[in-house]
Amino acid sequence: MSENTDSILEANALYHIYDSKAEDGNVVALRGLHVNVKPGEAVAVVGPSGSGKSTLLKCLGGLMKPSAGNVSLDGNNMTRLTGQELILLRQKTVSFIFQEGNLLPHLSALDNVAQPLRHQKVSPKEAKRRAQELLDELGMGNRSRGLPSTLSGGEQQRVAIARALITQPRLILADEPTGALDPITSREVLALFKELHEEKGVAFLIVTHSAEVAAFCDRSLELRDGRFIAQHGANFEVDDLAETRELIVDDLGTVSFPPDILLEMGGAGRYEVEDIGNGKLVLVSAEENESLLVGGKTLASTCPACNHQYVDEEIQRCPDCGSSRPMV
Numbered sequence: 402m403s404e405n406t407d408s409i410l411e412a413n414a415l416y417h418i419y420d421s422k423a424e425d426g427n428v429v430a431l432r433g434l435h436v437n438v439k440p441g442e443a444v445a446v447v448g449p450s451g452s453g454k455s456t457l458l459k460c461l462g463g464l465m466k467p468s469a470g471n472v473s474l475d476g477n478n479m480t481r482l483t484g485q486e487l488i489l490l491r492q493k494t495v496s497f498i499f500q501e502g503n504l505l506p507h508l509s510a511l512d513n514v515a516q517p518l519r520h521q522k523v524s525p526k527e528a529k530r531r532a533q534e535l536l537d538e539l540g541m542g543n544r545s546r547g548l549p550s551t552l553s554g555g556e557q558q559r560v561a562i563a564r565a566l567i568t569q570p571r572l573i574l575a576d577e578p579t580g581a582l583d584p585i586t587s588r589e590v591l592a593l594f595k596e597l598h599e600e601k602g603v604a605f606l607i608v609t610h611s612a613e614v615a616a617f618c619d620r621s622l623e624l625r626d627g628r629f630i631a632q633h634g635a636n637f638e639v640d641d642l643a644e645t646r647e648l649i650v651d652d653l654g655t656v657s658f659p660p661d662i663l664l665e666m667g668g669a670g671r672y673e674v675e676d677i678g679n680g681k682l683v684l685v686s687a688e689e690n691e692s693l694l695v696g697g698k699t700l701a702s703t704c705p706a707c708n709h710q711y712v713d714e715e716i717q718r719c720p721d722c723g724s725s726r727p728m729v
Contacts, residue, residue, distance in 0.1 A: 408438060408439055408440075408473070408476075409440045409474070409604050410474055411436065411437050411438070412436040412437075412460070412461060412472045413435055414434075415436070415457070415467050415470035416433055416467060416468045416469040417453075431453050432627040433470070434457065439604070441598070441603070441604050442605075443607070444606050444607070444619065444621070445607050445614060445618040445620070445621040446608045446624050447612070447623050448623060449625070450610070453626070454610075457624070458606070462497060462574045463487050475490070477490055496572075498561055498574070498575040499578075500581050504564075507548075509547060510545050510548075510560045510563075511545040513560055514535060514536060515532035517568050518532070518567055531567060532545075539593070544556055554582055555589065558578070570603065573604070574606050575606070578614070584727065588717065594617060605618065621633045700714070706724040707722040
């Protein structure tokens with residue numbers, strides 16, 4: 402039974418450790434992460450390779466059991482569900498989109514999209530009807546009979562998106578969804594995501610290393626070495642917490658910060674004292690991490706390859722040298 406919840410997805414104190422026989426010992430991929438995605442919200446998790454992004458996505462989607470902590474999907478604690486209960490919850494709530502599309506190679510685009518409905522016992526005729534309707538909506542209707550091997554990278558990803566949408570999920574978990582696409586096709590996919598997000602209220606959690614993808618989201622979390630180091634975006638006001646939160650310092654000088662305040666500070670790490678006195682303590686991060694969330698907002702005004710000056714605000718490819726127009 403689903404509980405009343407303000408979150409479509411929530412994780413608390415999430416740890417994941419990979420056992421290793423290497424000399425360095427076990428690998429801690431996630432270090433006590435807290436995640437909260439509200440219905441209809443788009444959240445990006447941004448970080449370099451090896452930061453724990455894909456591990457986090459698998460734990461949040463119930464594809465991998467975390468070493469510690471819990472994950473709730475639509476108010477249901479997934480760590481307490483049986484295998485069949487977890488499958489049923491995922492089928493009605495969440496869909497996945499991966500970088501490579503992961504289409505079944507022996508099935509046509511139409512049958513790939515219809516497959517999730519077949520798992521839900523929808524009749525083959527009805528499943529194909531709905532799948533064709535969705536492919537038409539995504540501009541892939543004339544390619545519905547093609548096998549994945551005959552489709553371009555952008556077409557394969559559109560089919561994968563259609564497959565994710567066919568069950569009308571409330572949440573989409575995407576792992577580098579534009580990583581294998583060229584810049585122009587990537588922007589077409591992001592435009593589709595934006596339409597789903599704004600017009601149909603679909604929630605997204607997207608793991609990426611792209612500032613352009615992160616710019617599509619309402620909020621972005623920066624992940625490094627298994628911990629969040631910063632948050633960017635809307636829906637957080639420190640003043641809202643000031644009247645209800647106290648930080649207790651014990652006799653040994655130990656202080657514990659609530660996870661949401663620690664995240665706004667920049668996460669666990671090294672801090673320097675910038676100012677102190679009269680009951681005030683100002684801490685400044687001493688970490689030397691350059692933000693990944695640079696650029697990705699607007700199309701460049703100059704071609705970096707040939708210095709062509711763009712006049713048309715919407716043109717995607719340089720008319721002089723043919724290069725894709727970057728975002729800045």
